[in-house]
Amino acid sequence: MPVAPLLASIALAAPQNVDPVVRALSLRDPAPCSAVEGLTPTPVDTLQHVVATVDLPPWAPMRAADCLVRGHAAEVQPSIEGWVTDPAVIGLGRLVLSDLDAMPVEVAVPVARRALAGPLADVARSRIARSAHPEVRAVGETE
Secondary structure, eight states: OHHHHHHHHHHOOOTHHHHHHHHHHHHOOOOOHHHHHHHSOOOOHHHHHHHOOOOOOHHHHHHHHHHHHHHTTTTTTHHHHHHHHHHHGGGHHHHHHTGOOOOOOOHHHHHHHHHHTHHHHHHHHHHHHOOOOOOHHHHHEEE
């Protein structure tokens, strides 16, 4: 088998224990992120997989994204920055902006900058102005 198709099939493979994670994220009463992450040996990869591939129920990928932003922002910073700049995932971008203060400031500042240049710039300006982090508020004042 050629290498490229093999690599593509590996990349599309679901992480270990993704089904119980999706079930936990799909419940009407959400489980805490720590409980959800405890269902898989690869919580970051599994949660990213859920965000990228699960459509229904619509709150499952949003809860997965919330767990990533609140608990793993530094690890998934490129994804978070993409969510605030990609018009195809406006809901994820809004979630990121609502969780701006939950991120470490060294992640929140570049995310805020990216958001100001994206499709949610007006929402970002308002949210940045209310940030608990002075460094994040400063981003809004300089832009």
